[in-house]
Amino acid sequence: MTNATRAVTGVTGTGRTTADVPASYRVGIIGFGRIGRRRAELVRGHPRLELAAVADPCVQDLPQYPSCAWHRTGSDLLRQDLDAVFVCTPAAMTPDLIVESLEAGKHVFAEKPPGRSVADIERIREVEARHPGLRVKFGFNHREHESVRLSQSLLSSGELGRLMWMRGAYGKAGGLGYEGDWRADPAMAGGGILLDQGIHMLDLFRLFAGDFSEVKSFVGQTFWHVGLEDNAFALLRSQEGCVAMLHSSATHWNHTFRLEIYLTEGYLVLAGFLTGSQTYGRETLVIGRRDWTDVDAARGRPREEQYYFDEDRSWEREVDDFVRCLSTGSPVVNGSSLDAQRAMELVRRVYADDGWQAAR
Numbered sequence: 001m002t003n004a005t006r007a008v009t010g011v012t013g014t015g016r017t018t019a020d021v022p023a024s025y026r027v028g029i030i031g032f033g034r035i036g037r038r039r040a041e042l043v044r045g046h047p048r049l050e051l052a053a054v055a056d057p058c059v060q061d062l063p064q065y066p067s068c069a070w071h072r073t074g075s076d077l078l079r080q081d082l083d084a085v086f087v088c089t090p091a092a093m094t095p096d097l098i099v100e101s102l103e104a105g106k107h108v109f110a111e112k113p114p115g116r117s118v119a120d121i122e123r124i125r126e127v128e129a130r131h132p133g134l135r136v137k138f139g140f141n142h143r144e145h146e147s148v149r150l151s152q153s154l155l156s157s158g159e160l161g162r163l164m165w166m167r168g169a170y171g172k173a174g175g176l177g178y179e180g181d182w183r184a185d186p187a188m189a190g191g192g193i194l195l196d197q198g199i200h201m202l203d204l205f206r207l208f209a210g211d212f213s214e215v216k217s218f219v220g221q222t223f224w225h226v227g228l229e230d231n232a233f234a235l236l237r238s239q240e241g242c243v244a245m246l247h248s249s250a251t252h253w254n255h256t257f258r259l260e261i262y263l264t265e266g267y268l269v270l271a272g273f274l275t276g277s278q279t280y281g282r283e284t285l286v287i288g289r290r291d292w293t294d295v296d297a298a299r300g301r302p303r304e305e306q307y308y309f310d311e312d313r314s315w316e317r318e319v320d321d322f323v324r325c326l327s328t329g330s331p332v333v334n335g336s337s338l339d340a341q342r343a344m345e346l347v348r349r350v351y352a353d354d355g356w357q358a359a360r
Contacts, residue, residue, distance in 0.1 A: 024048050025083040025326060028106075030074040030097055032056035035111055036088035040065070042319050043086070049323065053077050078104040084326065087111065090188045091195070095120040099127045102134055109322050111139045113199055114340040116190020118348050121341045128337055135325045137318070140335045140343075142200045143207055144314035144321075147270045147285040150307065151261065154268065154287065155208060161264030163209060166244040168201040168259045171252025173279075174224065178250070184226040192228030194219065195347055198248025201259070202346045203339065205236065205244045208261060211342060212236040212244065215349040219356040223251045234350045246350075255279040265290050266302075274312035283309040 027043050029036050032054050043049045053069040055077035060070045071077045074097045078085070084107040087097045095115040101108045102124075114121040128136050142148060154160055172193065182188040183196050205212070217234040224230040230250040237243050249256075257273040257280050266289040272281035285307045318335065325332050351357070 024050050025107075025323070026050050026052040026081065027084050027086060028053035028055065028077045028080060028082045029086045029088060030055045030077060030101075031088035031090075031093075032059045033088065036086070038315065039086045039088055039109075039319075042315055046319055046323065048327070049319070052082060053080050074100065078106065082106055084109065084322075090182045091116050091190050092188045095124055098124050098136065102127050102131050102136070105131075105134070107135045107322075107326055109137050109139070109319070112203075112340065112343075113190075113195050113347075114138055114337070114344060116195075118341070118344045121337065121344050125337050125341060133329075135322070135332055136337045137322045137325065137332045138335045138337065138340045139318060140200065140203045140339060141314040141318050142204055142273075143334050144317040145273065145283065145312065146309040147273075147283050147307070148204065148207070150285055151268045151270060152207065155261070155263070160266040160268070160287075160289070163240075163242050164262050164264060165242060166205060166208065166259065166261050168205065168245070169247045169249070169252075169256055170197055170201045170258075171247070171249040171254070171256040172197060173253050173255055174230075174250050179224060179226050184224070184228060186227045189228065191347065191351070192226075192232075193230055193250040194232040194248045194350060198232055198246060198350075199343050199347055201246055201248065202350075203343045204259060205246070206339070206342055206346070209238050209242045209244060210240070211238065212346065213239050215346070215353050217350045217353040219351055219354040229351075229356060232350055234353075236346070255281075257281075274309065274314075283312075285309070 025048060027049050029040055036056070040051055043051045051065065051068055053071060054065065055071040055074045057072045069080060078100060085101040087094055087101065087108060087110040089097060091113050094110055098108050098110050114124060128134070155163060178184060189196060214237040215234060217232065219229045219232045221229060222231050232248045234246040235243065257271065259270040261268040266287065269286040272283045274283045287305045288302050291302045321334060324330065
């Protein structure tokens with residue numbers, strides 16, 4: 001059978017409206033590296049956000065932010081009149097800054113991971129519970145990619161049947177300078193490639209299959225000698241019997257994202273991912289349907305549809321959702337502190353099954 005191919009360019013917008021939001025929100029950003037600067041541009045481009053302050057010990061008074069106050073520490077920034085704070089720091093600093101922000105009465109958007117251990121996110125959630133009027137959201141932006149959103153819609157519709165198993169590979173190439181990055185420092189990162197990148201795939205597993213009751217793993221160093229894992233292999237099984245296989249790697253030698261989802265009536269293959277580095281290839285989604293009615297399909301060549309996505313709106317959608325929660329008072333659903341805790345618990349269980357000392 002012939003395969004159908006569809007190109008999706010200029011994906012529909014985020015549906016921002018301003019009529020239902022009474023006023024703009026004054027925002028501070030703590031940590032002004034690559035991610036902090038990207039968040040700054042998203043804040044500046046949002047009709048209901050105003051970038052009022054930045055804190056970073058290494059950067060000050062950039063001319064492109066003339067109306068922004070600059071501070072060397074997060075504590076100094078939090079003394080300002082702000083509504084919300086974006087925490088864009090290494091994992092070792094993130095929990096304390098989230099807690100301090102909440103205690104100062106600020107809503108918080110924080111990058112993943114939420115710290116170096118499950119205890120970190122548990123402490124964050126305890127403080128969050130004491131401030132029910134404040135919102136906490138974590139940057140699990142992979143949930144907002146077009147290929148993931150369409151896949152989630154297809155699973156929810158039931159047209160492809162019952163979820164049976166998933167297989168995910170998420171790999172980095174490493175490269176010059178890898179060993180000198182803060183992500184390779186155990187004291188700063190708390191974990192290696194699994195905690196830094198594989199946590200995204202674990203979060204997607206949970207998005208599609210819910211929680212997992214069993215975990216088996218192999219974790220270790222195969223090339224980079226920095227005190228942290230550079231490869232993690234894991235098998236997870238849910239109470240409903242869905243099995244998910246993960247390979248998270250810093251020795252892939254090419255940037256790779258691939259997630260296969262198999263159901264009783266068909267399958268989904270997400271490959272490539274639009275990212276800031278633009279090195280994971282074009283984002284695609286293949287939708288296949290089980291078909292045993294003709295000779296070609298019987299030989300393992302079922303009909304497929306292929307979608308291409310040329311625009312990444314995931315970061316924008318995250319910020320839109322955060323603002324929606326602030327303006328309506330509704331709880332965070334995607335990227336909540338509970339999502340962060342469950343993802344961290346899976347990371348810990350992957351480490352623990354192989355006896356790897358990380359994410360305690």
